[in-house]
Amino acid sequence: MAKSLYKDICDTLRFSKFYESYAQSLSDILSYKYGSLLNPTDKVQDAFIKLWENCAKVTPDSAKSYVYTIANNLMLNEVKHQKVTLNYTKIGQKDYTNESxxxxxxxxxxxxxxxxxxxxxxxxxxxxxxxxxxxxxxxxxxxxxxxxxxxxxxxxxxxxxxxxxxxxxxxxxx
Missing domain, CATH: 1.10.10.10 (Winged helix-like DNA-binding domain superfamily/Winged helix DNA-binding domain)
Incomplete structure (x- = not known):
């Protein structure tokens, strides 16, 4: 494997090119995997924000994996949240009391x-x-x-x- 010239991805130009290269494909993958109702584009944006916040810690070689993992985890959290809200709506409101x-x-x-x-x-x-x-x-x-x-x-x-x-x-x- 070739050694990277850069130790992180914090350079604005480098980050911008990285975003342009992978954002759309990641959004498409998440959309195919989880559907468009869970806003995969928002999760991709959040993943890239997380990458920018931690850019000094992430090497250019691991940046793609980092962003894909973060975006996938965000989608999984959204799926869990949707399941919880669905279960809560199934329960319904209590329309009776124990008072005489x-x-x-x-x-x-x-x-x-x-x-x-x-x-x-x-x-x-x-x-x-x-x-x-x-x-x-x-x-x-x-x-x-x-x-x-x-x-x-x-x-x-x-x-x-x-x-x-x-x-x-x-x-x-x-």
Missing amino acids: PEFLMRKEQFLQQYKNVLEGLKPEQREAFLLSKVEGKTHKEIAELLGVTKKVVEHRIYGAFNVLKDKLEDFKLK
Whole structure:
């Protein structure tokens, strides 16, 4: 075997000629082997990008083998990914629950009553409560947003909790 004049393929002109020589044939091979639905041209591009990123490590003699191996592995990964997504779509979504009809009915009643009680709160209590419990803001952040002190925010949230406990006592809130 003839000894290569170059130790790597990092020269732009050399890399460009290498790409022009092998890109189309590699794309055709992958297309024949795996079909065009898996975008073999994209995998060829990715393989050549990988070659460029590692050009200092790859000798010109092994560059062709390197690119073909990378492209083939990328296609195999895509095939695996397609199988996983296909299996996931076969499973389907769960359209049933293990809860009893009574539980579902009570849950619906509770949510409706909860919404009614929230609507009945004073606007400043509702605002502070929702900022704290729904958006997860701290008392200090809420105070800054509303332009009040932290104690006022705590008082409003505490008041909202008391109203909720009183109005929703059938549901045993803690």
